[in-house]
Amino acid sequence: MTAHVPVRIAVLSFAHTHALSYVQALKQMPGVDLIAADWKPDAVVIAAENSRHRSLVERAAAAGVHVLCEKPLATTIEDAVAMHDACEQSGVILMVAYPVRFAPSVRDAIAELRSGRLGKILGVTGVNNGKLPQDRAWFTDPELAGGGALVDHVVHCADLLDELLGERAQSVRAVSNGILHSHRELEVETGGLVTIRYPSGVIATIDCSWSWPMSSATWGGLTLQIVAERGTLTVSPFAKGVSGHDAQGETWMPVGADLDALLLDEFVRAVREGRQSQPDAAVGIRTVEIVKAAQASAALHGEVVALR
Amino acid sequence: MSTLKVGLIGAGGISRVHADAWRALGAQGYVTSLAGAAEIADAYGFTLVEDVDTLLGLVDIVDIVTPSSTHADFALRAIARGLDVICEKPLAATAEAAAAVARAAEEAGVRLFPAHVVRYMGEYAAIKAHVEAGRIGTLAVQRFSRTGSAPQTPWFFSESTGGGVIRDLMIHDIDQAVWFAGPVATVYAVQNPPTIDDRVPAPVTSHVVLTHRNGVISHIHGSWGAPGMPFRTSVEVAGSEGRLRYDSAEDHTTRTDALLLEGGVTDYLPPMSPQESPYYAEIADFVASLREGRDARVSPADGIEAVAVAEAAYASIAVGAPVELTVPGRSVAEIQEAVR
Numbered sequence: 001m002t003a004h005v006p007v008r009i010a011v012l013s014f015a016h017t018h019a020l021s022y023v024q025a026l027k028q029m030p031g032v033d034l035i036a037a038d039w040k041p042d043a044v045v046i047a048a049e050n051s052r053h054r055s056l057v058e059r060a061a062a063a064g065v066h067v068l069c070e071k072p073l074a075t076t077i078e079d080a081v082a083m084h085d086a087c088e089q090s091g092v093i094l095m096v097a098y099p100v101r102f103a104p105s106v107r108d109a110i111a112e113l114r115s116g117r118l119g120k121i122l123g124v125t126g127v128n129n130g131k132l133p134q135d136r137a138w139f140t141d142p143e144l145a146g147g148g149a150l151v152d153h154v155v156h157c158a159d160l161l162d163e164l165l166g167e168r169a170q171s172v173r174a175v176s177n178g179i180l181h182s183h184r185e186l187e188v189e190t191g192g193l194v195t196i197r198y199p200s201g202v203i204a205t206i207d208c209s210w211s212w213p214m215s216s217a218t219w220g221g222l223t224l225q226i227v228a229e230r231g232t233l234t235v236s237p238f239a240k241g242v243s244g245h246d247a248q249g250e251t252w253m254p255v256g257a258d259l260d261a262l263l264l265d266e267f268v269r270a271v272r273e274g275r276q277s278q279p280d281a282a283v284g285i286r287t288v289e290i291v292k293a294a295q296a297s298a299a300l301h302g303e304v305v306a307l308r
Numbered sequence: 309m310s311t312l313k314v315g316l317i318g319a320g321g322i323s324r325v326h327a328d329a330w331r332a333l334g335a336q337g338y339v340t341s342l343a344g345a346a347e348i349a350d351a352y353g354f355t356l357v358e359d360v361d362t363l364l365g366l367v368d369i370v371d372i373v374t375p376s377s378t379h380a381d382f383a384l385r386a387i388a389r390g391l392d393v394i395c396e397k398p399l400a401a402t403a404e405a406a407a408a409v410a411r412a413a414e415e416a417g418v419r420l421f422p423a424h425v426v427r428y429m430g431e432y433a434a435i436k437a438h439v440e441a442g443r444i445g446t447l448a449v450q451r452f453s454r455t456g457s458a459p460q461t462p463w464f465f466s467e468s469t470g471g472g473v474i475r476d477l478m479i480h481d482i483d484q485a486v487w488f489a490g491p492v493a494t495v496y497a498v499q500n501p502p503t504i505d506d507r508v509p510a511p512v513t514s515h516v517v518l519t520h521r522n523g524v525i526s527h528i529h530g531s532w533g534a535p536g537m538p539f540r541t542s543v544e545v546a547g548s549e550g551r552l553r554y555d556s557a558e559d560h561t562t563r564t565d566a567l568l569l570e571g572g573v574t575d576y577l578p579p580m581s582p583q584e585s586p587y588y589a590e591i592a593d594f595v596a597s598l599r600e601g602r603d604a605r606v607s608p609a610d611g612i613e614a615v616a617v618a619e620a621a622y623a624s625i626a627v628g629a630p631v632e633l634t635v636p637g638r639s640v641a642e643i644q645e646a647v648r
Contacts, residue, residue, distance in 0.1 A: 122500045122501070122511065122512070122513040122531075123500055123513035123514075123515065123529070123531070125451075125453065125515070125527070125529050127451070129546070173496055173517075173630070175494075175496075175517060175519050175525045176525070177448060177449075177523045177524070177525055179446055179447070179448035179449075179523060179524070179547075179548055180448045180449070180546065180547075180548055181548070182446070182548060183548070190448070191448045191449040191525060191546070192449075192525070193449070193517050193525050193526075193527045195496065195498060195515060195517055197498060201500045201501060201502075202500060203498040203499070203500045203513065203514075203515055205515045205517065205527055205529070207449065207451055207527055209448065209449045209546060211448065211449050211546030211551055212546075212551065213549060213550045213551065215550070225453065225529070227455070227511075227513040227529075227531045227533070229511050229534065230511075230534050231533070231534065231537065232455060232531070232533065232537070234557075301494075301630075302494060302496060302519065302630045303629070303630070304496075304628060304629050304630070
């Protein structure tokens with residue numbers, strides 16, 4: 001058995017519910033010491049509110065500490081670029097916590113498409129629907145979260161499109177509304193459709209709506225339907241599980257790999273090996289770009305926004 | 309009650325399911341077409357007729373199942389002879405032409421039924437019923453998808469004469485989106501690969517995003533795929549209190565596991581029992597609405613609206629921007645208010 005180089009990791013902020021999942025996964029990993037931030041960690045996991053990521057990343061970079069930052073990287077492109085630059089100058093890793101691309105079903109789907117078996121990709125429909133995130137109030141705070149469903153649920157599909165297509169978006173067009181959960185009088189959009197065009201001609205639309213009622217048996221799901229020249233491929237990484245009923249109604253027991261653990265495993269390996277890991281800050285910036293363009297488009301009643 | 313005499317104009321792919329429904333309804337059938345009419349006459353016990361004018365003199369109602377570019381002309385000819393008309397979608401190539409057909413029918417005092425068959429498919433009709441009953445609260449976001457092999461007949465690939473993946477295939481879901489959520493204010497559409505010199509490529513994929521006047525947003529995806537690709541549709545409708553969905557890929561009512569014959573047919577269309585055939589339900593509704601003097605599930609206005617949205621989608625692709633839908637009778641202020 002190989003001895004693992006010990007890595008000291010601190011979790012900064014528990015504002016995001018994923019922090020607990022990260023702690024659970026890190027506790028299981030051999031050679032990882034979970035410590036308090038002021039005990040000079042080798043790396044930090046940042047799970048603060050979206051708009052507070054930048055200051056924490058900059059502090060970590062200044063201290064020469066590697067960073068895994070919760071998605072979205074930032075709520076403005078300016079912040080995202082500043083975080084990228086700070087980490088590059090300090091020579092520390094900045095990885096963005098997009099766990100879905102680590103799902104084995106997603107990896108397999110991307111491999112199948114890359115094999116060329118289905119021909120060139122023509123279009124993609126990405127669906128990331130779920131319940132209203134309500135266990136943390138800041139998720140629907142426009143200041144702290146940077147927006148509503150257009151922020152929370154566009155980025156996961158945007159990350160997968162980034163990995164799948166390997167090109168930067170050309171233009172973004174979005175419409176949104178606040179009909180879902182309207183009785184809560186939220187300040188952010190709860191439903192949205194974001195259409196993206198890529199230089200290769202590929203068209204993609206993301207449905208980012210918080211459209212699963214609170215009575216649903218699970219949090220939601222994500223599906224990519226990819227149309228290629230010689231076939232279509234549909235992948236739903238959270239659809240693996242056992243469904244049934246109990247006295248309260250429908251039940252759902254997810255089955256399959258722990259995606260947060262796979263994400264952290266890659267991060268810790270990169271820290272040990274001293275290399276940048278994917279998805280990196282550049283992916284973080286490109287996905288924030290899509291969110292900002294979508295927000296701008298929706299604010300302009302659906303005008304097409306070109307990425308400069 | 310005397311036996312209903314129906315005249316089928318056209319003998320292509322869709323004519324068989326219509327003919328089957330007419331036979332199940334006990335109608336006396338006549339058929340004419342430039343090609344294939346003899347086979348239909350033979351298979352369904354219809355009388356073969358030489359040409360359209362002769363047919364129009366023999367029947368009470370015509371059922372137009374020809375290539376899309378000819379729908380409006382045949383409809384106008386039948387209306388001029390005082391006949392009721394069932395017309396396959398799209399009602400016409402343009403909203404203006406569709407409106408002209410509807411006006412002619414109204415002036416002649418005959419009925420016009422645009423055949424939007426998806427309204428008669430059990431799952432879609434059930435979603436409509438639940439939405440109407442308020443089961444999922446106020447509608448917010450809708451999603452539709454429709455994919456299959458590209459058609460083989462050339463006219464489907466000419467946008468200027470009524471073809472194209474949006475006007476031919478996605479019009480089904482455009483009609484559903486409007487049926488569930490009401491009139492459309494804004495249309496944005498993209499297509500890949502693009503149509504060049506009026507030739508629609510195959511395979512091709514397209515997305516159409518609608519903003520309805522009440523603020524609901526709808527995404528419609530349609531693809532014409534490579535030969536042999538299975539036909540699949542899905543729908544998901546979300547409202548303030550819940551969501552409803554159907555995906556034909558998850559429909560396990562019937563499953564055939566079989567060895568494929570070498571070079572065998574891959575897009576086999578099974579015969580449907582009239583009890584669950586949407587084509588039967590559609591034609592039966594049209595016939596009953598005629599006899600009872602009531603509205604059918606699809607009105608001429610629905611047929612015009614679907615064509616108008618498809619037309620706006622092509623306009624959106626052409627300009628690379630969203631297009632506001634102008635429906636005759638709506639003021640600019642009204643449209644702007646709806647978009648807001």
